[in-house]
Amino acid sequence: MSWVFVTSKINGQKARKYFEDRGQYDMERKVTKYSTNEVMIPLQQELAEKIISEQSGKSKISSLVPFEGRVECMEGDILNTRQGILSPREKLKNAIVSLLHMNAGTFDELLPEDIPSHWEQHGDLILLPENSFTSNKWRDFGGELWRIVAKSLGVTRLAKKSTINNDGFRTPKVTLLLGEDEWVTHTDNGIKYTFDVTKCMFSSGNITEKMRVGNFDCSGQTVVDLYAGIGYFVLPYLVHAKAAMVHACEWNENAVEALRRNLKLNGVDKQCVIHEGDNLKFPLQGVADHVNLGLIPSSEAGWPVACAALNSDRGGWLHIHGNVTSGVVDHKGNGKTQDTFLPSRQTEEADMTSFHDSLNDNCGFSEQDQHSSTCCHPQNTSMCVVNQGHEQDNNIVLTKSSELEPSLISAESIVVSSQSDLAFLKQYHLPSCNKKVKQEWLDWAKYVAHTLLHQLRKLHGKQEWNVQVEHIEHVKSYAPHVDHLVLDVKCHPLCGYQP
Numbered sequence: 001m002s003w004v005f006v007t008s009k010i011n012g013q014k015a016r017k018y019f020e021d022r023g024q025y026d027m028e029r030k031v032t033k034y035s036t037n038e039v040m041i042p043l044q045q046e047l048a049e050k051i052i053s054e055q056s057g058k059s060k061i062s063s064l065v066p067f068e069g070r071v072e073c074m075e076g077d078i079l080n081t082r083q084g085i086l087s088p089r090e091k092l093k094n095a096i097v098s099l100l101h102m103n104a105g106t107f108d109e110l111l112p113e114d115i116p117s118h119w120e121q122h123g124d125l126i127l128l129p130e131n132s133f134t135s136n137k138w139r140d141f142g143g144e145l146w147r148i149v150a151k152s153l154g155v156t157r158l159a160k161k162s163t164i165n166n167d168g169f170r171t172p173k174v175t176l177l178l179g180e181d182e183w184v185t186h187t188d189n190g191i192k193y194t195f196d197v198t199k200c201m202f203s204s205g206n207i208t209e210k211m212r213v214g215n216f217d218c219s220g221q222t223v224v225d226l227y228a229g230i231g232y233f234v235l236p237y238l239v240h241a242k243a244a245m246v247h248a249c250e251w252n253e254n255a256v257e258a259l260r261r262n263l264k265l266n267g268v269d270k271q272c273v274i275h276e277g278d279n280l281k282f283p284l285q286g287v288a289d290h291v292n293l294g295l296i297p298s299s300e301a302g303w304p305v306a307c308a309a310l311n312s313d314r315g316g317w318l319h320i321h322g323n324v325t326s327g328v329v330d331h332k333g334n335g336k337t338q339d340t341f342l343p344s345r346q347t348e349e350a351d352m353t354s355f356h357d358s359l360n361d362n363c364g365f366s367e368q369d370q371h372s373s374t375c376c377h378p379q380n381t382s383m384c385v386v387n388q389g390h391e392q393d394n395n396i397v398l399t400k401s402s403e404l405e406p407s408l409i410s411a412e413s414i415v416v417s418s419q420s421d422l423a424f425l426k427q428y429h430l431p432s433c434n435k436k437v438k439q440e441w442l443d444w445a446k447y448v449a450h451t452l453l454h455q456l457r458k459l460h461g462k463q464e465w466n467v468q469v470e471h472i473e474h475v476k477s478y479a480p481h482v483d484h485l486v487l488d489v490k491c492h493p494l495c496g497y498q499p
Helices: 009-021 045-055 088-102 136-141 143-153 207-214 234-239 253-265 300-309 439-459
Strands: 002-008 038-043 070-074 120-122 125-128 157-161 174-178 183-188 191-196 222-225 245-250 272-276 290-293 316-325 408-412 414-417 427-431 465-479 482-493
Touching: 002 009, 002 045, 009 038, 070 088, 088 143, 120 183, 136 143, 143 157, 143 174, 191 234, 191 253, 207 234, 207 465, 222 234, 234 245, 234 253, 245 253, 253 272, 290 300, 300 316, 300 439, 316 439, 439 465, 439 482
Parallel strands: 125 157, 222 245, 222 290, 245 272, 290 316
Antiparallel strands: 002 038, 002 070, 120 125, 157 174, 183 191, 316 482, 408 427, 414 465, 465 482
16 A cells, blocks of 8 residues: 655656655655646655645645645555556545545455446546445445545546336436536537436447448438437438438437437537427328338337338338347257347337447448448448349248358348249358358348338338348347347339349
8 A cells, every 4th residue: 555645747846856855755666647637656654644634635735745736545556566547447446545544444345346447427427337336334425425536537527327217218217426417418429419317328339330320321311210319310310421301209308308409519400300209100101211210129119100201202221220139049948049039119229238349431322332332331340231133042031151261251132022022142241350140130131121021012002112131230249149230221112123
């Protein structure tokens, strides 16, 4: 355990010399960076305890030291072994150790488990996980604990998560610990999102999909988002993809309020119409070039509405989210997989988990070169299902892809035509990040394609349609057997289409 005096870099050398001249500098340890603007100077324990006693955690200047700063207790030999900036968790732990020492407390072996190793930060507010600071011991410190935590992490407001409310809206249970304003602003891929942290959740885990959507070319097009939330996908469509108009459906009044603010904050409020309430009552038909269905574990309840919303003359794109289970044996242990795509009406907003790998720029849907004419995703980063010719079988069958080299991904084109009601398949290989399309993904894609075909024929006056799964996007994995996928499905009237 080491005692240090934390002060600004400007005062660092003067403070070190001051302590050294008076024999109060701990010569066995080195001056080390504490943060980008502060340094920590090792002190003799006797002086450190005197300063702590005088300051009592309140005054910034002690009569014993002519410099502004504070004393902290450092665990281990960090001043001997590490040069560089302390991690946020190390700074948090050291600040808490100092708080305990000033209050004659001890840092026992159980308390480290209570100190979080991760948290969410939205501007000047940090949202602590629900499993942090759970010990009754922390109650003795009252608001002083939260002031110390906030200061050590460089913010002015603190809140803490709890279990999500089972109210159909996934309203978070969040308690504001320090500060008075619950509204925060988060910047994601150049887009600002503001929301009430006690009433809305922010989905950072779908950043890759928001980036991908933002690279679509939707100039002059109309988009319908059936599960808009606070604008996770509405804003990328408007700000980056340059959609002419977005119809946003949302039934949570708190999310609607945040959506209104976010549209104005990003200067696109004139290009969005909010439809508040049940999206099954969405009034417009035949208007959409793109329909976004960002609901997991299943968005199937919205498929009929999405099909009805597509432009009746030229069709459009459906971007369908869903969780697909694969490789799980049934209860008999006979190796059969569980049903991977049963419809669900749960109202979980898309991708409420932690941040995952970023994507590079995407090629969009325009036909430019050979790659972009067959793929709506950047090379070397995608798992695509591409139409490259047709092979007809006697029945609608998808067989497992052949084993490929590790650097290649196997994919198959899925085209469903109401002319023959058959799926036409063609194996195609694309480079990827050493991943392979799972059979269950293809089975789900086939199921989606046939279900959409049925809905399109039903909702567009028995008109004949072509449904083609152009792309399978793997957003993230929740567990070894559950994958969050997005299908980009192109739907258009046949108009003489020949398979």
